[in-house]
Amino acid sequence: MKIRYIAYIAIALILGYLIFNKLHNAGKKDAAAQGGGGGAGGKGGKKGGPVPVNVQIVKDTVVNTAIDITGSIDPNEQVNLVAQTAGNITGIYFNEGSHVKKGQVLVKVYDQDLQATLKQTEYQIALAKENEYRNRVLLQKEAVSKQEYDTSLSSYNTLKAQADVVRAQISRTVVRAPFSGVIGLRNVSPGGYLSTQTSIATLVNTDPMKVTFNVPERYRPFIKAGTKITFNIASSRKNFSASVYAVDPAVDPATRTITVRARAANPNNEITAGGFAKINLVLEQSPRAIMVPTQCVVPDLKSSKVFIARNDTAYVRNVKTDNRTDTQIEITEGLKPGDSLIVSGIIQMRPKVPLKIIKVLH
Structure with missing residues (x-):
């Protein structure tokens, strides 16, 4: 139980x-x-509701086709100063790192022996000149022969030529600045022996500066004398400009490039010789190009497409593209000025989707 x-x-x-x-x-x-x-x-x-979007009114813009390349910076002129005559240094007339003018005396080499030779020759010239004058007067009176007069004239002219040679030798004992510029550190001292192989110092002219760079040969038609470039350097945040003045006529067979050289004004010595230049070279300018934000263009298997707004509705347009920048892409076909290009909410776009326009960008 x-x-x-x-x-x-x-x-x-x-x-x-x-x-x-x-x-x-x-x-x-x-x-x-x-x-x-x-x-x-x-x-x-x-x-089922409208998609909120921003639109941009399509318009023509000026587009520069440019390439970024690298180059080197060189002084306008640069030379290692050397003497033409060997000898002991009797004077140094420049300060290291200072600006010197063209023709300024920089170094003087011993020349006392040459000065003495020149003085001796000048005395002989004075005597030969008197002898030539005397024989010329006597020749007019037929007191001497023509041969005697020619001998005295030849002696006079020979001594003058010898004096010119000595003066030239003396001038070579003076080292002058071949152009205006800044002189570097000296390698010699007063009283030292200066040979013709010794580098006294380096003289550079830094205004203007030369910018040398190479470009692919396919761009040769776009580069000529007067073409403008912009560049920047590591030691400054400024953008500098230069103008092309020379283009090498030959193509480098190893790199298939041509060498181009431009001049850049450098009045404040902001550009340093031997530096590295990042160059922007504008090749051509298109005054009627349509540039749109990159995110507006949807890639497809065969082409690309964008969406435009018309009567608060999305419509698709197939487009052709060309040049690109970091943020924009050029549309060559498919859009025209005045179209309302959808620039936001692209991921939600489909043909005939209703829209709610939040902002119109111009």
């Missing part, structure tokens, strides 16, 4: 559990159904 009651209680508990579980699951399904219906309704309302 006791076992029967236990069985009845167990059956009742199992039935109670099954009924409770069924009612609990039914409640969850109703709640899920209600929640899912609200979500579907919300998504459907969002999907």
